[in-house]
Amino acid sequence: MTALIEPGFLRELEALRRRMHIRARSGGGGEHVGKRRGGSAEFLEHRAYTAGDDLRRMDWLAFARTGEPVLKTFRTEEDVIVRLVIDASASLEAGTPTKLDTARRLAAAVGYMALAGSERAQVIVAGEGLSRIGAPARGKSALPKLLRDLEAMQARGGTDLTRAIDAIVQRAPRPGMLVVLSDFLDPGPFDLAIGRAAAAGHDVALVQVLSEEELHPPYDGDVAFEDAETGAVVEVTLDATAIAAYTERLNALIFGLRALAKRHGAPYVRATTTEPSVGVIRRFVGRAVD
Secondary structure (H helix, E strand, O other): OOOOOOHHHHHHHHHHHHHOOOOOOOOOOOOOOOOOOOOOEEEEEEEEOOOOOOHHHEOHHHHHHHOOOEEEEEEEOOOOEEEEEEEOOHHHHOOOOOHHHHHHHHHHHHHHHHHHOOOEEEEEEEEOEEEEEOOOEEOHHHHHHHHHHHHOOOOOOOOOHHHHHHHHHHHOOOOOEEEEEEOOOOOOOHHHHHHHHHHOOOEEEEEEEEOHHHHOOOOOEEEEEEOOOOOOEEEEEEOHHHHHHHHHHHHHHHHHHHHHHHHOOOOEEEEEOOOOHHHHHHHHHOOOEO
């Protein structure tokens, strides 16, 4: 196992994966009630009941024995694909460790849970459009390839999340879970693209990765900033007024992402580069809105 998933983290993921619930309207798959008649279905495992689950899949015999409500999950012909869309723009090189390293670890965790649940997973690198699309694969045997795809990523250039998300939706043969990992410091109207993905039946999830310096600027006085994506240099005087204005803009972005997630029934989790990944993944699995 690589540094992306350490042994202790792996044990946590094994417990958490049984709680990951994908709501893609694709007509079948994994933990989903298949809509296509005549498709084969194979019992996969039990998972704990959560509010809003379909009671038709409750295992009442198991409930009578244990007193714990659990659902039957099945693998059908129309299983779900988890698409991991990772922002690889130059701004992801910020932070210690970098935002890209954090996004990689979180993507590896979600990918592992999908593969361990016999779903398919796919790595999609988003720069100024779609930079690279890894082939979807299924099962734990596909994990080394998924990790290699993540480790091969490099952060450079600008980003256009709107274009990237729209391209994925247009190319996808059917909906799945669309996990977007980014700092979301994108001037484009990516919220509209997220809405179009949700309307097309994708189960959208938003994972925002920020550095500690972005959340709590440690600067004071005259500072020259270089835009990591464009190379432009801006000289500013950081006093209390300037920091307050920056904080207000950042809070507006976070508020907008929360509202976007709630509007589409999507989880939104916010991670810092110094935060342990397990807490972020617990909130992701619980479909939290941070």
